[in-house]
Amino acid sequence: MKSNAICAIATAKGSSALGVIRISGDNLDSLLSHIFTKKLSDRRAVLTNIKVNNVIYDNCIVILYCAPRSYTGEDVIEIITHGNPVIMHSIIELLCKNGVSNAAPGEFTERAFLNNKMSLEKAEAVSDLISASDIQAVRAAQNSLCGKFYDEVNEVLSCIVSLRAELETIINFPEDDDTPDLIIKKITEQVERITLLLDNILINSKEGRSLNHKRTYAFIGKPNSGKSSIVNCLLREDASIVTSIAGTTRDSIEYELSINNKIVTIVDTAGIRATQDKVEIEGIERSIKAVLKADKIFYVVDVSRGLDKDDHAILKNYNITNYDIVFNKIDLEGLEPRVIRKSPSEIYLSAINNIGVDLIRDRVEEDFIQVEKVEDLYLARSRHVDHLIDAKECINRCPSHISDCKYDILAEDMRNAHIALSSILGQNPTEELLNEIFMSFCIGK
Ligand SMILES: Nc1nc2c(ncn2[C@@H]2O[C@H](COP(=O)(O)OP(=O)(O)OP(=O)(O)O)[C@@H](O)[C@H]2O)c(=O)[nH]1
Numbered sequence: 001m002k003s004n005a006i007c008a009i010a011t012a013k014g015s016s017a018l019g020v021i022r023i024s025g026d027n028l029d030s031l032l033s034h035i036f037t038k039k040l041s042d043r044r045a046v047l048t049n050i051k052v053n054n055v056i057y058d059n060c061i062v063i064l065y066c067a068p069r070s071y072t073g074e075d076v077i078e079i080i081t082h083g084n085p086v087i088m089h090s091i092i093e094l095l096c097k098n099g100v101s102n103a104a105p106g107e108f109t110e111r112a113f114l115n116n117k118m119s120l121e122k123a124e125a126v127s128d129l130i131s132a133s134d135i136q137a138v139r140a141a142q143n144s145l146c147g148k149f150y151d152e153v154n155e156v157l158s159c160i161v162s163l164r165a166e167l168e169t170i171i172n173f174p175e176d177d178d179t180p181d182l183i184i185k186k187i188t189e190q191v192e193r194i195t196l197l198l199d200n201i202l203i204n205s206k207e208g209r210s211l212n213h214k215r216t217y218a219f220i221g222k223p224n225s226g227k228s229s230i231v232n233c234l235l236r237e238d239a240s241i242v243t244s245i246a247g248t249t250r251d252s253i254e255y256e257l258s259i260n261n262k263i264v265t266i267v268d269t270a271g272i273r274a275t276q277d278k279v280e281i282e283g284i285e286r287s288i289k290a291v292l293k294a295d296k297i298f299y300v301v302d303v304s305r306g307l308d309k310d311d312h313a314i315l316k317n318y319n320i321t322n323y324d325i326v327f328n329k330i331d332l333e334g335l336e337p338r339v340i341r342k343s344p345s346e347i348y349l350s351a352i353n354n355i356g357v358d359l360i361r362d363r364v365e366e367d368f369i370q371v372e373k374v375e376d377l378y379l380a381r382s383r384h385v386d387h388l389i390d391a392k393e394c395i396n397r398c399p400s401h402i403s404d405c406k407y408d409i410l411a412e413d414m415r416n417a418h419i420a421l422s423s424i425l426g427q428n429p430t431e432e433l434l435n436e437i438f439m440s441f442c443i444g445k
């Protein structure tokens, strides 16, 4: 596939010791050799200046990977620069002046997929590996990337292909058949094997999907209840502004919090109350969106005021169902920090004194999934599980088709199971699906 050259900074934003710029396209050596003071050579690290019109952009390590032995299957150049964003952006500008365009998110991996360097679920695993929120998710993504998921899906696919071939023979040449009993026995055994393999993949994929999900916890409640104070305690820094003025937080603000080496998202939100203030109304609407996005709500109440009818109205009107009530400001009532487990559970703490805030960390930790045998998992996505369920539904219908000797209907269900499983690996993907998958990547990957 002929394609224009693309480039992107592949390292994170900001200053660092080193920065990496990635370029992919056809005939990169002839397109760009004039900007390097040394000749590049395939798969060799070359220490060279990037120099044009006597301006030295940087002294860097440059590696050329000639097509097709590269990540994308095209020529790829990786430039390792000093990690100053000014240097990296000036090199990107230089590349763009020389016929290279800025890469879209995930475009390198999309090209790798389109050039048959990797199947679709492996391309997805690249993105999942980068965003994995704990070590188990990292291991599971690595399993997918090494082809464990691909191999297992492929094994079922080959069983389905051979059964489909047999069914075609039975349907087209009924006179050549073995006795009906023998056919039924043979086909039943094959369907049983497919069912067994599929069940196993489905269990592992469902577990893998839950590992892939970074959980979100939103702090919701009336103004002044202490949401921002609790969030700041959890973050152990003054990230959110805290004042005694009700309505201080005007927007939903997301933070990443690491609890026991697992990253979760916590959201500080604007206090909910009836107001005429336009900015506050907008903030409250964002709080409602945060409710919808969250896996769980910590509903914060000033314990000295108690859970009143306004709180009940908020819980009801915003359809908040999965929540703990956090009674903050226990110092005002002389209460002890504690958790009362019931439905909903209650957590008593004092953010201002940082007493009992760890109880929230403990509650979050209770939600962590403990996976016994991570070596069996792959970091699956909902898309994969949906296709596996589609395939499973087709296979589940097979035993009754066999006993009714309805081989043409059986063949049709096998065909549909085949399509569902092929879709996981990205055989015949739609453009929309590819856009959806690759747009969620970071730029430079
Ligand atoms: N006594 C006491 N005061 C607290 C405690 N936690 C927070 N406060 C005070 O309560 C006031 C409101 O705290 P915030 O954290 O800004 O409350 P909020 O829920 O984020 O308020 P909005 O952003 O307006 O919705 C501040 O004056 C805090 O110092 C606590 O545990 N005890």
Ligand SMILES: [Mg+2]
Binding pocket: 227, 228, 229, 240, 241, 242, 248, 249, 268, 269, 270, 271
């Ligand atoms: Mg606040």
